[in-house]
Amino acid sequence: MTWMEKIKKMPYLLLILCSAVFMIPLFCFRTGVFVQMPFFLQTPPALQAEFYCAQPQKIQSEAPAHPEQPESVVSYVRVEENYFDDALFIGDSRTVGLRDYSGFQNATYFADTGLNIWEVYEKQISVAGYDSKIGLDRLLKDYSYGKIYIMLGINELGRGTDQSFLGQYRTVIDSLRAAQPQATIFVQSILHVSAEKDAAGTYINNAAINSRNAYLKTVEDGKQVFYLDLNPIFDDVQGKLDSQYTNDGVHLKVSSQALWREFLQSHGILAQPQEEESAELQPKEAVLVKEEAEEPVFSAALEKRVRYVFDKIEQETNKK
Amino acid sequence: MVFSSLKFLFAFMPLFFAVYYIAPKSWRNTLLFLGSIVFYTAGEEGFRFYTLLLIFSVLINYTIGLHMAAERGKKRKFLLAVGLVYDFGLLLFFKYTDFFLENIGLLADLIGKDITLSPLGLLLPLGISFYTFQITSYLIDVYTEKTEPATSFVSLGAYLCMFPQLSAGPIVEYKEVSAQLKEREYTIEQVEDGFKTFTLGLASKVLLANVIGILWNDIQMVGYESITTQMAWLGAFAYSLQIYFDFWGYSLMAIGLGKMLGFTIPQNFNHPYISRSMSEFWRRWHITLGRWFRQYVYIPLGGSRCGKLKLIRNLFVVWFITGFWHGASWNFVVWGLSFFVLICLERLFLHHILEKSRILSHAYVILLLPLSWILFAVTDFSQIAVYFSRLFPFFGADQPLFLHLEDWKNALETYWPFLAAGVLFATPLPMNWYERYKKHPICIILLVVVFWVCVYRLFTAQNNPFLYFRF
Structure with missing residues (x-):
């Protein structure tokens, strides 16, 4: 042949x-x-986070000076369901569960499986009331919210560092505040995973979650941004997500979400009684929100990357 | 190492086959044995000792086989007993110790005594259920003189450890491949055909089973108590498809790899979901396992030839063990026994009814199988009860607190192409079509595309924590 x-x-x-x-x-x-x-x-680890970044970010390396933050002065009160009429929930699949099953039907949800802090402004998601998928900025332009709840962070565990995560989180909060100065922002802690999931030895583990939560806590300013730690209500004695609340080790079973709901209802903050304000979702009039010029983020990251490679090559040749 | 991993596809497979095809003929068994050991060791996460267990199994059974062939009478029987006790003993020890300990504890509780036995928490050696059955079939066949004992340690090792079937079957019998172990040829056509079969298996696993599996995961995530009845049924059907394409895909990959090596590995599945009775289903599902039980349990017990009562006893034994073999938990026993009940009924009178109507018999299989798979998939009895109360809510079960009434619509919207493809591929049509046109250029190009789509999915799904956001 x-x-x-x-x-x-x-x-x-x-x-x-x-x-x-x-x-x-x-x-x-x-x-x-x-x-x-x-x-x-x-991709050098230091650049990884930036390379994927949606938004330009300042890396703030302020690690929590004390693990225990001073208790916030604000006192939480129990609120009724209509409190959530003008609430916006931003989150990943965990929040999707809240939206689909036991959440406050009156609230708005910008939640999708896999949503993460780096893509929160990039991703187009289907939101109730819109015919097509929309981005977060559109939602913020169209409505004015009284409260914004965020729970993100589980997907991000494999990406970036604690500092870059916090940096990006702050960037997002800053732009939320810029767009919605009246809103109270609730940053929810990243929920723990179960002992079983924890032991599986992946990048999704409670040590990583605790470490990120410790950083996350520092975003609380006691005035407009508040940190809500949900883990105590769902933890077992070892500080892991109690297996009775979850089947897959990561998500709350729907029947356990009542606890989450209850927690949020008991952690309301009433607005300053300056004006009798009905907590009703206000569509914004055609306010001129100045569109921020899109920064050429990607190319900046790419440039850094190319520079890194050149530096490396130079180093290598110098060695020889 | 699983076949559907980048490590296997782009490291082990090219390296192994390159060496295998270049090396002289006389090295082939040695290479296969060594390669399989590497494959096994790389797959056993964290516990290399289990590789020794496998090699010991070959060594001990090889020695016993040789001696047994030379002996007659009582000594021969004794040797067989030693071999079987060793083989099954290890399987029992590694797979069932904790189960027994737990049940002794529960039993003691019942009598009012307090015995707490701490579980050993042993890791199950990969593939032990399969290779134990394979090696015992060899011993028994040597005993009954259905086959000659292996003449070399390496060729028995190559038979038992052969990587295509080592971790999940098909359960190959020594007599099927003994000739090929001595001398085997492969032609270019065979290699080409084997790799095509492998691609089909890969697609079945990666594009059907894994995707449909997400639907089942979603249901678990939500919790069975919070799904609608429609969703419960959809989930049961989806799981039935998932487990089929998972297992069938794996068997196809094994057969394809076998062909590339020059072996003929037996078919493991023959479109089980088009069966018209449970007895037929088990002649089409996991064929090599059914064959093992028929040859080494059912027929030695007397099969169906010793009257109705003994037949029922024999069926009970076979289905009890079949269930138990699938996992060390009572739900598997119940799952096995559910087939015992159905097959008994079929034997007694049901088959007359089923034969009369095509529609009735297909409906019977298609409706009952998903229910049996729920018994298989959910290991906790209270959870099984919850699931069944969602499947059949009209028996006065409490209405769950939180329901998302449109959950099944959302799931269908997301998964319908995969479910539809699953239903199509559960029928023999696509495979018949494939057999006819597999050399046609269009079919070849389609396969190339399918292969790279699978690989792309593996890239995004497994190796990349950065882009694969699951939660």
């Missing part, structure tokens, strides 16, 4: 082998798998 005849008999294998040459590098690049790649293809 000649070579040609042999080759003709294996078209499938040949096609796979030939396509592999460009498919694998393409996939590596597309999906950002830079692990175990040569150094010039690797």
Whole structure:
């Protein structure tokens, strides 16, 4: 049998082998798998967070000076369900559960599976009342909210550092405040995962969650931004998500979400009694919200990356 | 190492096959044995000792096989007993110790004594359920002289550890492959065909089972008490599809890899969901397991030839063990026994009725199987009860506090293409079509596309914590 005849008999294998040459590098690049790649293809860990960033961020390296923050002066009060009429919930699949099952039907939800703090302004999500998917800025432009609840952070565990996470979180809070100066912002702690999930040895574990929560706590200013720690109500004695509240170790069972709901209802903050304000969702009049010029974030990150690679190459050649 | 991982596809597989095809013929069994050991060790996370367990199993059974063939009478029987006790003993020890300890504790509780036995928490050695059955079939076949004992340690090792079927079957019998172990050829066509079969299996696992599996995960996440009845049924059907494509896909990959090595690995599935009775289902589902039980349990017990009462006893034994083999928990026993009941009924009178109507018999299988899979999927009895109360809410179960009445619509909206593809591929049509046109250029190009789509999904799903946001 000649070579040609042999080759003709294996078209499938040949096609796979030939396509592999460009498919694998393409996939590596597309999906950002830079692990175990040569150094010039690797994203340096310090840049990883920035490389993926949606928003320009200032990395604030202010670690919590004391693990225990001074107790906030504000006192929480129990509120009725109509308190949530002008509430906006921003969150990932955990909040999706709240929205779909036991949440306050009167509130607005900007929640989607996989939503994370870096993409919160980028992602287009279907929101009740809109025909097509919309972004967060559109929602903030259209309505004025009295309260904004955020629970994000579980998806982000594999990305960035505690500092870069906090930095991005602050950036998001700042832009929320800029867009909705009247709103009270509630930052909810990242919920723990169950002992089983914790023991699985992935990047999703309680040590990482605690570490991020410790940073997250520092966003509380006692005036407009408040930190709500939900973990005490769902934890078991070991400080892990109690397995009776979850089936998959990460999400609350719907039947346990009543606790979450109850917690939020017992942690209301009443607005300053300056004016008798009905907590009704106010559609904004055509306020001129000055659109911030889109910063060329990606190219900036890319530039940094290219510079990093050049530096590396220089270093390598210098060594030789 | 699982087949549907980048590590296997782009590290183990190319390296192993490159060496295997280049090396001289006489090295093939050694290479296969060694390669399989590497495959096994790389897959056993954290516990390398289990590789030794596997090698010991080959060594001990090889020695016993050789001696047994040379002996006659009582000694022969004794050797068989030693081998079986060793093989099944290890399986029992590693898989069922904690189960027994727990149940002894519960039993003691019942009599009023307080015995607390702490569980050992042993990790289950990968594939032990499968390789134990495979090696015992070898011993028994040598005993009954259905096959010659293996002449070399390496060829028995290559048979038992052969990586295509090591971790999840099919359960190959030594006599099926003994000739191929001595001498096997592979042609380019075979390699090509084997890799095509492998691709189909990969697609079944990655594009159907894994995706449909998310639906089942969603249900667990929500909690069974909070799903609508429609969702409960959808979940049961989805799980039935998931487990089928998972297992069928794995078997197809094994068969394909076997072909690439020059082995003929037996079919494990034959479109089980088109069956018209449970007896037929089990002739089409996990065929090599059913075959093992028939040959080594059912027939030695007397099969169906010793009267009705013994038949029922034999069926009971077979289905009890079948259930128990699937997992160390009572729900698997109940699951197995549910087939015992149904198959008994079929044997006694049901098959007359089922034969008369196509619609009735298909409906019977299609409605009952998902229910049996719930018994399989949910290990906790109180949770099984909850699930069934959602499936059949009209028996006065409490209405759950929180329901999302449209949950099933949302799920259907997301998953309908996969569920539809699943239903289509559960029928024989696509495979018949594939067999006819597999050399057609369009089919080949389709397969290439499918292969890369699978790989792309593996890239995004497994290796990338950055882009795969699941929560």
